[in-house]
Amino acid sequence: MVKISLDVMGGDFGPEVVIPGAAKALERHPEITFVLFGQRDKCEALLANYPKLKEKSVFHECDVAIGMDEKPSQALRRGRNVSTMWRSIAAVKTGDADVAVSAGNTGALMAMAKFCLRMMPNVERPAIAGIWPTLKGESIVLDIGATIGADAKQLLDFAVMGGAMARALFEIERPTIGLLNVGVEEIKGQEDVREAGRLLREANIDSLNYYGFVEGDDLGKGTVDVVVTEGFTGNIALKAAEGTAKQIAAYLRAAMSRSLLSRIGYIFAKGAFDALREKMDPRKVNGGVFLGLNGIVIKSHGGTDAEGFAAAIEVGYDMVRNGLTQKIENDLKLYHALLPSSAGPEAA
Amino acid sequence: MVKISLDVMGGDFGPEVVIPGAAKALERHPEITFVLFGQRDKCEALLANYPKLKEKSVFHECDVAIGMDEKPSQALRRGRNVSTMWRSIAAVKTGDADVAVSAGNTGALMAMAKFCLRMMPNVERPAIAGIWPTLKGESIVLDIGATIGADAKQLLDFAVMGGAMARALFEIERPTIGLLNVGVEEIKGQEDVREAGRLLREANIDSLNYYGFVEGDDLGKGTVDVVVTEGFTGNIALKAAEGTAKQIAAYLRAAMSRSLLSRIGYIFAKGAFDALREKMDPRKVNGGVFLGLNGIVIKSHGGTDAEGFAAAIEVGYDMVRNGLTQKIENDLKLYHALLPSSAGPEAA
Structure with a gap:
């Protein structure tokens, strides 16, 4: 089993891309379970279209979604502990997930990942x-x-x-x-x-x-x-x-x-x-991997579609299965x- | 009239490419005259095939041709004052040419150009x-x-x-x-x-x-x-x-x-x-222009053919006609x- 947390609100299209993307990845890798962080009113109806995904997911309601143009410092101030982005990363820290995937803005995601997961010992910069x-x-x-x-x-x-x-x-x-x-x-x-x-x-x-x-x-x-x-x-x-x-x-x-x-x-x-x-x-090579942190975070391209987001999830899946952090x-x-x-x- | 000096021995193919390249450029721009620096035994027979080019050129015999793998410091030591590369650049300094073109190695060409032409006043680096x-x-x-x-x-x-x-x-x-x-x-x-x-x-x-x-x-x-x-x-x-x-x-x-x-x-x-x-x-966009020196030197790709070398000559021609150095x-x-x-x- 591989547990993957998703920032459902991240990216140019948020749940419209993240939810069908997750469903595609699940179809190909049924051993994945998801921890979803989103705004319920924007996700519920969509999620109902994917009963298999719904069954293999735990949904967490969050108040804040980080915008694609928000500066890292602002995102951190406004979104720490409460945003879908932060909480999807924090799930990796607590062990609720093995890897987090977000299509949100790179600067904010890196700032939150550094703040939340901290750098690995002996590594200065991510x-x-x-x-x-x-x-x-x-x-x-x-x-x-x-x-x-x-x-x-x-x-x-x-x-x-x-x-x-x-x-x-x-x-x-x-x-x-x-x-x-x-x-x-x-x-x-x-x-x-x-x-x-x-x-x-x-x-x-x-x-x-x-x-x-x-x-x-x-x-x-x-x-x-x-x-x-x-x-x-x-x-x-x-x-x-x-x-x-x-x-x-x-x-x-x-x-x-x-x-x-x-x-x-x-x-x-x-x-x-x-x-x-x-x-x-x-889309086939979508997924930037943040390295040097105590936990794996995957950045999907913000403008990708469901197929591209599924590819980013699969990069995370491969990383976990092959023990990247330990390596x-x-x-x-x-x-x-x-x-x-x-x-x-x-x-x- | 635009006077162009050529390092005939430069590039992977030397005169085999430079001479027909010059002939092509001359056909399109009959107002060019050339100052050629080469090793006579390797150029004479080739040049005879292009009577128009021969007529519009002055040929200078040189002893030394700089190799494509020579280090800049070595090229400078061995080729100063006597190599086809150096002398084609020096022709710009003396006013015998308006611009020099070489397909020789970039490091050596830049080192010689800096040494021979010197930096423009107020410019620190080329x-x-x-x-x-x-x-x-x-x-x-x-x-x-x-x-x-x-x-x-x-x-x-x-x-x-x-x-x-x-x-x-x-x-x-x-x-x-x-x-x-x-x-x-x-x-x-x-x-x-x-x-x-x-x-x-x-x-x-x-x-x-x-x-x-x-x-x-x-x-x-x-x-x-x-x-x-x-x-x-x-x-x-x-x-x-x-x-x-x-x-x-x-x-x-x-x-x-x-x-x-x-x-x-x-x-x-x-x-x-x-x-x-x-x-x-x-080949169409062949020709790197050295800027910041007291004179114009054009670097052609070393592996180009006659058409590509002609394009590099034409970049130099345009620069001169439009008064680049003055601008x-x-x-x-x-x-x-x-x-x-x-x-x-x-x-x-």
């Missing part, structure tokens, strides 16, 4: 790990927006946490880890990336296979299982790639409708285009034992 | 500006790899220089400028980006229309004419986008060859696919007059 579709399958990329400007020690923590997540999600024993860098040699700056590389190479721990530096185009190639960077660059790389995918999709649509011949061609090749669309479907704790302990002094921020 | 294809047309993105970790003052300089380049290249009077940032509010770090935003807003100079922050997905949308960031993030965003484009092209090829129907569809829609390929052709100098002067104290690095 990371958000995303799943990046590649030519070889999928990679994990972190941080995609939680920690701006990480130092060498923090990058190391990200490498260890991302490695543990790869082991949990992809079920590989010794995932390859790359540090995102630029190719030009002998340039100033980013001493932290180089220092992190040196430390990773020296530590040489069993659960990680340190590959070296990777560049921006290695992301799509799937050169390594885990790409580590700080949150500013990671967030911009992710959005630049998403933007490029949308841009090419727009070019492709325009090209296919430009003449009668191309429209006929489109009809013949419709199966191929459907396969391509499936391959590029952003991270073990790896961090191992790592810090190997690098007692040099991994300190003083060394950076 | 930038490489790239041309980014967008849904609306093209944008300028800088820095894509010269300056890692720019501070607020340096980001300002990049904004002014990128704005001048947009005026020269796109022939618009008041280009819009965006600072690349992440969307999450109230997060630590990147004070420099915020400080640069504040200064740009306050200065409000005539030649720039400061738009505000933009995110990674605004690059492909073409939200602004000029996107400003430091070189680490800019380089990774560029390569992440290029990688995504290649990834999708691979998906598309696989999808189109998966069944008889899709192959038939492909034949019908071939014109559309050709248009798409044309749209995504990386940058004027704008910088104007800008520094408006922000006499607060633009200093102390303020960042």
Whole structure:
């Protein structure tokens, strides 16, 4: 049994997406039970449409729903202890749930998760790990927006946490880890990336296979299982790639409708285009995982639909089933034992 | 007349690409004259195939060609005064050329350009500006790899220089400028980006229309004419986008060859696919412009073909015709007059 708490009011569409999404995930994984936090008047009628989900859920009425535009500090002030977002996270703390999933706003969710669950021992800053579709399958990329400007020690923590997540999600024993860098040699700056590389190479721990530096185009190639960077660059790389995918999709649509011949061609090749669309479907890789906290929180894209929200739930489900938190704790302990002094921020 | 100096030995293919590339550019712009720096035995026979180019060129024999893998410091030691790369840059300094174009290695080219041409007064660090294809047309993105970790003052300089380049290249009077940032509010770090935003807003100079922050997905949308960031993030965003484009092209090829129907569809829609390929052709936007130096140097992609090298030459040609260096100098002067104290690095 895997217990999942849901912030039913989170996201652009709230219960309209969260409830059918949960129903879809339950259909595929009947061993899930849900703890739902929502506003009863907005959920009750919807929930009645999904009797199986209703049966496998406990519903908790909450007064406050956090808005998508609320600032983290405001959300924390207004929503601590009483909001659907806070309470879905708190359920992980009390053990009522194994993982929390929310499509609510990232800043507020991270602020509440940090405040409620606290950082793991030995971890200074949290990371958000995303799943990046590649030519070889999928990679994990972190941080995609939680920690701006990480130092060498923090990058190391990200490498260890991302490695543990790869082991949990992809079920590989010794995932390859790359540090995102630029190719030009002998340039100033980013001493932290180089220092992190040196430390990773020296530590040489069993659960990680340190590959070296990777560049921006290695992301799509799937050169390594885990790409580590700080949150500013990671967030911009992710959005630049998403933007490029949308841009090419727009070019492709325009090209296919430009003449009668191309429209006929489109009809013949419709199966191929459907396969391509499936391959590029952003819903399939929906779900950013907050790492470094005492408990797992999954951030779903705010604008996703029921299928996308179900995918985010399933990321959480996989993480729990494969013991992510325990894996991270073990790896961090191992790592810090190997690098007692040099991994300190003083060394950076 | 526009005088362009070429590092004929630069790039993965050297004269095999540079000479036919120059011939193509000359065909389209007969008012160009070339100053060629190469190794005679590797160029003479090739050049004989292009009598028009030969007629409009002066050839200078050089002893040294810089390798694609040479470190900047080594290239500088070995190639100063005597290499094709150095001498093509030096021709800009002496006035024998208006702009230099090289497909040689970026690190060496930047090191030589800085050493030979020196930084413009009031500019601390150079930038490489790239041309980014967008849904609306093209944008300028800088820095894509010269300056890692720019501070607020340096980001300002990049904004002014990128704005001048947009005026020269796109022939618009008041280009819009965006600072690349992440969307999450109230997060630590990147004070420099915020400080640069504040200064740009306050200065409000005539030649720039400061738009505000933009995110990674605004690059492909073409939200602004000029996107400003430091070189680490800019380089990774560029390569992440290029990688995504290649990834999708691979998906598309696989999808189109998966069944008889899709192959038939492909034949019908071939014109559309050709248009798409044309749209995504990386050769069309080949040419990174080194900004901040006393003279213009264009870096062509090392692996490009003659068409791509011709495009890089044409970027240089446009820059010269539209008085890029003068525009940058004027704008910088104007800008520094408006922000006499607060633009200093102390303020960042």
